[in-house]
Amino acid sequence: MQRxxxxxxxxxxxxxALPAAAQFQKxxxxxxxxxxxxxxxxxxxxxxxxxxxxxxxxxxxxATMNAxxxxxxxxxxxxxxxxGTAGTEKGTPKANVWTDRAKFDAGAKKLQEExxxxxxxxxxxxxxxxxxxxxxxxxxxxxxxxxxx
Amino acid sequence: MQRxxxxxxxxxxxxxALPAAAQFQKxxxxxxxxxxxxxxxxxxxxxxxxxxxxxxxxxxxxATMNAxxxxxxxxxxxxxxxxGTAGTEKGTPKANVWTDRAKFDAGAKKLQEExxxxxxxxxxxxxxxxxxxxxxxxxxxxxxxxxxx
Numbered sequence: 001m002q003r004x005x006x007x008x009x010x011x012x013x014x015x016x017a018l019p020a021a022a023q024f025q026k027x028x029x030x031x032x033x034x035x036x037x038x039x040x041x042x043x044x045x046x047x048x049x050x051x052x053x054x055x056x057x058x059x060x061x062x063a064t065m066n067a068x069x070x071x072x073x074x075x076x077x078x079x080x081x082x083x084g085t086a087g088t089e090k091g092t093p094k095a096n097v098w099t100d101r102a103k104f105d106a107g108a109k110k111l112q113e114e115x116x117x118x119x120x121x122x123x124x125x126x127x128x129x130x131x132x133x134x135x136x137x138x139x140x141x142x143x144x145x146x147x148x149x
Numbered sequence: 150m151q152r153x154x155x156x157x158x159x160x161x162x163x164x165x166a167l168p169a170a171a172q173f174q175k176x177x178x179x180x181x182x183x184x185x186x187x188x189x190x191x192x193x194x195x196x197x198x199x200x201x202x203x204x205x206x207x208x209x210x211x212a213t214m215n216a217x218x219x220x221x222x223x224x225x226x227x228x229x230x231x232x233g234t235a236g237t238e239k240g241t242p243k244a245n246v247w248t249d250r251a252k253f254d255a256g257a258k259k260l261q262e263e264x265x266x267x268x269x270x271x272x273x274x275x276x277x278x279x280x281x282x283x284x285x286x287x288x289x290x291x292x293x294x295x296x297x298x
Contacts, residue, residue: 023196033192039185040225047172072221076189 027085034080041073045135048122052132058125067122070135071115078108090148097146107142114138176234183229190222194284197271201281207274216271219284220264227257239297246295256291263287 024030044066050056051063081104086095097104114135121127173179193215199205200212230253235244246253263284270276 024192029192032188036185036188039181040189043173043178043182043185069225076218 023079024082027082030080030082031085032080034077037073037077037080041070041077044069044073045139048118048128048132049136051125052129058128060123063122063128064119067115067119067128067131071112071119074108074112074115078105088148092148094146094148104142104146107138107145111135111138111142172228173231176231179229179231180234181229183226186222186226186229190219190226193218193222194288197267197277197281198285200274201278207277209272212271212277213268216264216268216277216280220261220268223257223261223264227254237297241297243295243297253291253295256287256294260284260287260291 024033047056047066048063048070051058081093081097083098086093086097114131114137118128118131118135121131173182196205196215197212197219200207230242230246232247235242235246263280263286267277267280267284270280
């Protein structure tokens with residue numbers, strides 16, 4: 001069995017040691033990477049939403065599995081927010097990701113914390129519902145502040 | 150700290166319990182999901198290649214972190230190979246993914262096994278080199294057989 005050994009702290013340490021841009025050959029690679037990471041995370045998060053909202057039957061094992069994937073994926077895409085990749089079109093990051101980076105990073109950390117709680121609490125429907133709502137709130141908070149509508 | 154608790158067996162059990170297509174609203178969602186998963190995996194795998202091939206200095210912690218992400222990502226995209234999503238364009242899956250599914254699934258399993266070894270052996274440069282080559286071989290074997298050139 002293989003498990004993700006990455007702590008948020010370890011990723012932060014790596015990010016500090018190596019400028020994010022250095023991890024990508026071109027800014028477009030960073031954009032593609034972060035979008036891909038969010039796509040995978042969203043696919044699994046939406047399955048939790050379907051259970052939390054009663055659209056599919058609750059299944060503790062499936063909920064926990066999906067929540068663990070969400071929690072792991074939540075650690076990845078933020079490395080792809082490299083300088084020079086702000087946009088103006090719908091769904092692209094606003095320039096304040098970089099001008100207000102401390103707030104953006106705090107939002108990323110909040111998502112990581114809440115999704116870890118989601119993974120820990122997805123084995124009961126009540127636990128899932130509460131943690132899903134809290135996690136979804138962290139998504140929305142960042143989207144409202146940093147994403148072009 | 151949050152770690153992926155998914156064993157390959159657990160994913161296989163889930164896939165058996167729930168037809169893969171049922172996890173996606175539309176076939177296009179499955180295609181988008183699997184491509185996103187491979188994109189994230191490839192980004193981290195390419196960093197290992199850069200170290201294995203001496204293009205960037207070897208760093209045991211970074212190598213292990215990237216290899217663990219590869220090993221976890223290797224478990225995800227295969228759920229996106231749902232019926233009716235074969236193609237003919239470059240990079241799309243050939244129809245034999247579905248007509249020779251046992252071989253395709255064996256290839257996926259081989260990737261998962263070799264990438265787990267990669268994560269276990271990335272802390273030395275010699276270990277990384279050998280495991281990187283073995284893992285890359287599993288990528289190529291499937292691409293040769295199942296992907297349109």
